[in-house]
Structures are given as structure tokens and as C-alpha cells.
Amino acid sequence: MQILVCVKQVPDTEAKVVVAEDGRSISERDITFIMNPYDEYAVEAAVRIKEASSSEVTVALVTVGPPRADDALRLGLAMGADSAMRVWDEALENVDGGAVAGVLSVVAQRVGFDLVLCGRIAIDDAMGEVPLRLASRLGLPHANAVTELTVADGSVRARCEIEGGTQVVELGLPALVTTQKGLNEPRYPAIPAIMKARRMPIELLSLESLGMDPDGVRAVTRTHVDGLTVPPGRGAGRVIAADSPEEAARELARLLRDEAKVL
Amino acid sequence: MGGIFVFCETRNGSFRRVPGELLTQFRSVADAKGEPLGALVVGEPVADEVPQLSQWGADAVVHLDGPQLSDAGPEAIAAVLAAYVRDAAPSLLVFGNTPLARTVAPRVAEAVGAAFVGDCVAMAWEDGRLQLVRPMYGGKLLSRVLPAPEALAVVTFRPNALGFADARATSPTYEVVAAAVADDEPRSAVLETAVKSGDRVSLQEAEVIVSGGRGLGDAQGFSVIEELADAFGGAVGASRVAVDSGWISVDHQVGQTGKAVSPNLYVACGISGAIQHFAGMGSSRVIVAINKDPDCPMCEKADYTLVGDLYKLAPALAAELRRMSAEG
Numbered sequence: 001m002q003i004l005v006c007v008k009q010v011p012d013t014e015a016k017v018v019v020a021e022d023g024r025s026i027s028e029r030d031i032t033f034i035m036n037p038y039d040e041y042a043v044e045a046a047v048r049i050k051e052a053s054s055s056e057v058t059v060a061l062v063t064v065g066p067p068r069a070d071d072a073l074r075l076g077l078a079m080g081a082d083s084a085m086r087v088w089d090e091a092l093e094n095v096d097g098g099a100v101a102g103v104l105s106v107v108a109q110r111v112g113f114d115l116v117l118c119g120r121i122a123i124d125d126a127m128g129e130v131p132l133r134l135a136s137r138l139g140l141p142h143a144n145a146v147t148e149l150t151v152a153d154g155s156v157r158a159r160c161e162i163e164g165g166t167q168v169v170e171l172g173l174p175a176l177v178t179t180q181k182g183l184n185e186p187r188y189p190a191i192p193a194i195m196k197a198r199r200m201p202i203e204l205l206s207l208e209s210l211g212m213d214p215d216g217v218r219a220v221t222r223t224h225v226d227g228l229t230v231p232p233g234r235g236a237g238r239v240i241a242a243d244s245p246e247e248a249a250r251e252l253a254r255l256l257r258d259e260a261k262v263l
Numbered sequence: 264m265g266g267i268f269v270f271c272e273t274r275n276g277s278f279r280r281v282p283g284e285l286l287t288q289f290r291s292v293a294d295a296k297g298e299p300l301g302a303l304v305v306g307e308p309v310a311d312e313v314p315q316l317s318q319w320g321a322d323a324v325v326h327l328d329g330p331q332l333s334d335a336g337p338e339a340i341a342a343v344l345a346a347y348v349r350d351a352a353p354s355l356l357v358f359g360n361t362p363l364a365r366t367v368a369p370r371v372a373e374a375v376g377a378a379f380v381g382d383c384v385a386m387a388w389e390d391g392r393l394q395l396v397r398p399m400y401g402g403k404l405l406s407r408v409l410p411a412p413e414a415l416a417v418v419t420f421r422p423n424a425l426g427f428a429d430a431r432a433t434s435p436t437y438e439v440v441a442a443a444v445a446d447d448e449p450r451s452a453v454l455e456t457a458v459k460s461g462d463r464v465s466l467q468e469a470e471v472i473v474s475g476g477r478g479l480g481d482a483q484g485f486s487v488i489e490e491l492a493d494a495f496g497g498a499v500g501a502s503r504v505a506v507d508s509g510w511i512s513v514d515h516q517v518g519q520t521g522k523a524v525s526p527n528l529y530v531a532c533g534i535s536g537a538i539q540h541f542a543g544m545g546s547s548r549v550i551v552a553i554n555k556d557p558d559c560p561m562c563e564k565a566d567y568t569l570v571g572d573l574y575k576l577a578p579a580l581a582a583e584l585r586r587m588s589a590e591g
Contacts, residue, residue, distance in 0.1 A: 013519055013539050017400045026400070037520055097379065098372070123519055125399050125406075127381045129369040132337075136373035141338050141449040144366035147513070157454070161514060163274065163362045163465055165458035169336065171451040181520055182513040222378035222414045226407040228399070231545070237566045239557060248569050249579035252551065253587060255567060260549045262471070262528040263587070 001057045001151075001173075003046045004113040005081065006104055006131070007039040009065055009072040010124040019228045025094070026228070035072040038119025040079075040186040041179035046117050047080035048184065049151050058082045062107050064092060064100050070202055077197035078189035084200070085111070089207040091214030097125075099220040101133035106210045108138060113174060115156065120145045120178035135176040143169050145180040266353040267293045268301040268325075270344070271316065272363055273309050278316075280468055281359030281422040286319035287430040289357060292388045298354060299323055302435070303347070305340060305442070306331045313437050320430035325351075329442030336451035337366040343442040345374035353415065355393065360419040361467065372417040378410040379417045382523065384424040384546060393418075401519035401542030422468040423525045424546065464498050466515065471497030471528045472544070474517055475505055478533020478554060478573055482510035487577045488532060494581035494588075500524065500544075502534045518543035532573045536561025553577060 011017060012032040020027040035043075043061070050057040061076045061084040063069045073084040087103055108116060116138070118131035135142035147166065148159035156171045161180055171177075189197070207214050240255070242248035257263040267289050271282040286302060293300035302321040304312065306329065316324050327347055330339045340363075348356060348371065356371065358364035360382045372379035384405075385396035395408045395418060410416035444450070466472065473492040475485055485499065492499045500522075501515040517524055519542040529547035534540060536552070536559055544550070545564070552565035553573045562568040569576050 011400065013401060013542075015400075017403045019404065026404070097369075101373065123401060126401075126523075127379070128365055129372070129379045129381060132366070132369035133373035133379070135338075135449075136341070136370045139449055141336065141451040142366075142370070143451060144337065145362070160366070161362055162456070162458075165456065165514075167453055167457070168455040169451045169453050175449075175451075180513075181516070222411040222416075223380055224409045224411070226394070226409050228404045228406050231398070231402065231405050234545075234550070234564050234566075237550075237552075237562075237564070237568055239562070239568045239570060245571065245575040245579040246583070248571070248576060249583040252567055252569060252580060253583045256528065256549070256551070257587070260528070260566065262549050263584075 001053070001055065001114045002112050003049060003057060003059045003115045003117060004108055004111065005039070005042050005046050005059060005061050005076065006116065006118040006134070007043065007061055007063050007072050007076055008036045008122045009033045009063065009069040010036045010122055013123060019230070023227050024225050033068055033071065035075050036119050036122045038121055038123070038179055038181070041181065041183045042117035042119050043076045043079050043081060044184045044186040045149055045179055050080065060085065060111055062087070062104065064088070064103055073202055074197045075189070077200050078193045079187055083203070085203040085205055087205045087210070089214055091207060091218050094225070095218060096221045096223045097127055097129035098133060098222055099217050101130045101137055102217060102220050103207070103210070103212065104130065104134050105137040106212060107205065108134070110210065115151065115173060116140065116176040118176065118178050120180050131176060131178045138176070140174055140176045141171040142176040142178070143171055144178050146177055147180050147182040149177060149183060265296070265298040266301050266351065267296070267298055267355040267357065268303045268353045270356065270358045270364065271302045271304045272359060272361060273304070273307065277309060279359065279361070281361065281420070283319045284422070284425045284427050285357050285359060285420060286316070286321055287428040288386070288425045290320045290428065290430055292393070295388050296354070301325055301353065303327065303344070305329065305343060306335070313435060317432050317435055318430070320433050321435045322433055323436045323438070326437070326439045327442040328439050330444060334453050336453060337370060338448055338450050339444045341367045341370035341374060342444050342448045344371045346442065347440060348375045348415065356415065356417045358417070358419040360421050364419050368417050368419050375415060377415040377417045380408050380410060381419045383418060383420045384525065386425070398523070398546070401539060402523070402545050403542065421523060421525050423470065423527070466498045466500060466517070466522055467524055469498035469524070469526050471495040471530070472500045472517070472524055472526045473497055473530040473532065474500030474502065474534060475511070475532050476502035476534030477504040479505065479510065485511050487574060491530065491532070491577045491581045494584040495528070495530070497526070502540050531561050531565070532577055534561050535559040536564060
């Protein structure tokens with residue numbers, strides 16, 4: 001079985017993001033990049049399927065990103081993936097999720113797959129668009145935001161998050177699954193695995209090598225980010241002083257009703 | 264053709280609030296564009312379907328009579344919507360950003376070659392173009408996004424972010440469209456659905472959320488949070504620490520790696536206010552912090568802060584709310 005895991009490199013959640021001079025992107029200075037945390041669940045899930053299987057399972061990683069994204073791929077290799085590919089081309093700067101899904105679908109068809117795993121969302125743009133576009137493009141059934149996953153006898157059984165609860169679904173392979181927090185605890189690779197991953201090759205793919213026309217890929221982008229701004233700060237609030245919890249509660253309830261008008 | 268269509272999601276036999284927000288808010292955009300405002304319902308009929316959608320200002324109600332939402336996979340719902348969109352050729356398809364929309368809307372966008380913009384919190388119609396605002400980097404920045412004017416756009420909005428606009432009642436047309444899913448569409452099979460009992464509102468649509476964090480100390484602490492949430496008629500949220508400690512399930516987590524919410528009132532109990540938590544609730548209209556540390560980041564950002572023992576303050580507040588509600 002061949003598992004393809006799509007990963008993305010994103011700024012660390014602790015990162016202080018600053019708008020770049022172009023007003024449309026962020027300054028990368030002083031930013032630490034990490035593998036998108038939801039993609040770590042996907043890599044971990046793939047490696048666990050491989051480890052638990054008696055037949056041969058290969059785990060291939062793919063990302064669309066600039067050279068720094070190799071670090072995310074190397075983490076995935078250290079976690080136990082077998083191979084890694086990075087697609088990059090100048091034409092991919094500032095394209096939207098529709099274009100990225102188009103590129104990933106060409107890679108997927110080229111390398112072959114039984115199961116595609118993706119994090120349910122990337123924490124940078126939080127759009128949650130690429131995996132489901134990819135599923136649609138590849139004609140695959142999908143399970144979104146899964147917290148349990150088993151693969152057996154040519155099908156996937158997954159527990160997905162739905163409104164107010166969960167749903168267990170079954171998908172025949174090939175299929176695409178997006179991973180949610182709670183699915184697993186991603187491993188911290190040991191030093192020897194990290195050293196080994198450093199020496200593993202990362203296959204670099206250009207749009208040309210995928211037989212894709214850069215202008216065509218750019219044209220698939222149907223959204224334009226017009227500008228990034230810092231949201232307005234919240235004004236200083238009020239500390240409610242009182243002699244007893246009952247008095248404090250009474251005063252807060254009054255303020256919520258009469259001043260904030262939220263009751 | 265053209266038209267702005269709002270996907271009207273139902274829950275327990277009635278419409279959710281968010282399609283009401285979207286219909287009333289997009290009324291003025293439809294008028295400015297000179298296009299009809301449509302309400303799109305999929306699956307099981309709703310009791311007072313047309314009257315409710317008339318109150319929200321829809322010009323047309325289209326009921327896609329096909330897969331029941333409760334037991335159809337997302338592929339089937341997306342296929343039914345995509346088939347209708349291809350046929351009716353609207354300019355805009357709008358969803359509330361609910362778990363259902365998250366698993367359906369991008370798939371629809373891809374199937375019909377549309378732009379997709381998810382989790383928007385504001386919109387404007389300016390210079391003949393739709394301008395959308397959405398948080399990025401966990402709410403640290405706001406991004407202004409313009410869908411290409413010539414293409415269909417599929418857009419989702421965070422519940423409670425737009426609120427309701429005043430709407431004039433309309434006399435919508437009503438059409439039932441038979442919607443079949445082709446045999447060759449990929450599909451997943453639903454084996455089991457487990458919905459938590461209780462009438463508590465969904466976290467993302469709740470007008471009031473009471474959340475607990477590290478300061479609770481243990482899982483039992485959530486009984487105090489639930490009591491206060493019930494007194495407000497609200498939902499229960501949690502910080503990452505509370506979830507990772509196993510005190511409450513992950514579907515309650517608010518924050519950058521949990522849910523993004525925009526309630527009218529967010530009550531943070533024993534939550535210090537890490538930047539990742541704030542990323543998920545910073546757009547709440549009013550924030551109350553209940554914390555023993557008046558210098559914690561949450562207290563600095565809150566509109567109102569109660570300083571002290573949350574095990575005394577939260578029950579006192581719940582009792583006061585019950586007293587107020589009993590007095591009417």
C-alpha cells in the first residue's frame with residue numbers, strides 16, 4: 001500500500017507575525033517555521049499504519065513550498081516516512097489553494113497512492129481548502145477531521161467530527177483522510193533518525209517536470225489577497241472590586257445587562 | 264443568471280441561526296448587484312421552511328430533495344450542490360462555517376471551478392466587488408481577500424461574526440428540485456452517528472461561551488463551568504491545557520488548534536490567555552475573565568475581570584443569573 005502525506009511548513013504558533021513591505025505577506029525575518037501541527041498527526045498516522053501492517057506499506061511525503069520547507073519534510077522522514085518530494089516554482093508564489101490542489105493532484109497521480117492523508121487545516125491561513133479540493137479532483141471519497149483511523153481489507157474506517165458529536169464512516173480505498181487533534185500523539189524522532197533523515201534525498205519537482213504550464217497554474221488562482229492588517233486592539237477593561245463573591249457577581253451581572261447589553 | 268445563494272443548514276428540524284445572519288446580511292449585496300437572493304435547503308424538509316426564510320428576506324427558496332443530511336456522506340451533499348450550482352449558475356454561494364460546511368464547501372468549490380474563501384468574519388460590497396475579511400495566523404492578522412469577479416465564489420462565514428441585519432419580509436418563490444447522486448460519485452458510508460445528548464447549543468454558534476482552563480485544577484471543575492454555562496444558556500469551551508489534561512473532550516477546545524468562536528459574551532474561567540487561546544476567541548464581542556491573577560494576559564484583554572477564587576465566583580454568578588432570570 002502506498003500512502004501519500006501532504007504537509008505544509010507554517011510559522012510557529014508562538015511566532016510574532018509582522019506584515020511585510022508589500023502589505024500582502026508576512027516578513028519571514030525572525031520567524032521559526034514548523035511542520036503544520038495537523039500534518040504531524042497525518043505523518044504519525046501513516047507511519048503507524050506502516051508499522052502495524054504485515055504487508056509492505058510505503059509512506060511518501062509531498063509539500064508545495066520554497067527551499068526552507070525541506071525542514072518540514074526532514075522531520076517527516078525522521079518520523080519514519082520513506083521518501084519526500086518538494087514542488088516549487090516561482091509561479092507558485094502567492095497562488096491560492098485551488099492552484100496548490102491542482103499541483104498536488106498531478107503529483108499524486110504521478111507517484112500513485114491508495115490513501116492520501118492531510119492535516120485538516122494549516123494553522124497559517126486556516127482555510128481548510130486544499131485537502132478537499134484534492135479529494136474532489138482525484139475523485140476520492142473523503143473523511144474530514146478524523147480522530148480515529150483504521151485501515152483494513154481495502155477500506156478505511158474513520159471517526160469524524162460532526163456537529164455536537166462524531167460519526168464513524170467507511171471509505172473504500174483509494175480515499176483521502178484529513179487528520180484532527182486527538183488522532184494520535186506524534187512522536188519526537190530520536191537523534192539517529194534525525195541524522196539519517198538529513199542524509200535522505202528530497203526529490204525536487206518543478207512545474208515543468210510535472211508537465212504543468214506555470215501560467216496555467218497561476219491562472220487557477222481565483223482569489224487575490226489585497227492586504228494584511230493587524231486587528232484593532234481591545235481597550236482596557238475594568239476590574240470589578242467587591243467585598244464578597246456574591247457582591248462581585250451581582251455587579252458583573254448588572255454590567256453585562258445594563259452596560260454591555262449581552263444578557 | 265446570477266444570484267446569491269445561502270446554504271440553509273438545519274438542526275433538529277429547524278434552521279440554524281447562521282443562515283439567518285447570512286440571508287439578512289446579503290440582502291443589501293443582492294440588491295446592489297441586482298441579483299436575487301436564494302435560500303438553498305438540502306435534505307429533510309423543515310416545518311416552517313418558507314415563512315422563516317421569508318422573514319430573513321429570501322427571494323427564492325430552493326429545496327434540493329435528495330440525500331438526507333444525517334446519513335449522507337459529504338461527497339453526496341457536495342455533488343448535489345455542485346449539480347444545482349452548475350445548472351443555476353449563481354455568482355455567489357454562501358455557507359456558515361459549521362462542521363458540515365467545512366467538509367462540503369471546498370469540495371463544491373472544486374467541483375464547479377469556483378474560488379473558495381473560508382471562515383470570513385466581515386464583508387463589504389465596494390466598487391462592484393465583494394471584499395472579504397478573514398483572520399490568519401491564529402487571528403494575529405486580518406486578511407482582505409477579493410474573489411475574482413468573473414468566477415463563482417464559495418464563501419463561508421464564522422457564525423455570529425456578521426450578526427443579523429434588519430430584513431424586510433419577502434414572498435419567496437418555492438421550488439423543489441429532485442436531486443440524485445450519480446452512481447459513479449465517490450462516497451463514504453456512515454456506519455454510526457454519536458451525538459452528545461443534552462440541549463446545549465453548538466460551541467461555534469453559541470451567543471455565550473463559558474470556558475475553563477488550567478485554573479480549574481481538575482476535571483470535576485467543569486461541573487462549575489457547566490453550571491455557569493447553563494445559567495447563561497450558553498456552551499462550554501475549554502483551553503488547550505484543560506483538553507490535554509484529559510478534563511474535557513477535544514471538541515470543546517477553543518484556540519488556534521481548536522475552534523475559532525465569536526460569541527457575544529466569552530467568559531474565561533481560570534484561563535491565563537495564551538496567545539494561541541486568544542487566537543480562537545479574541546473576536547468575541549465582550550470578554551469576562553474570572554481569574555486569581557489580575558495581571559494575566561486574559562485579564563488585561565477582558566472587558567470585565569473578577570479577581571479571586573473561581574470556585575466561589577462562578578457559582579455566585581450562576582446563582583445571580585438564575586435569580587435575574589426568575590425575576591424576568
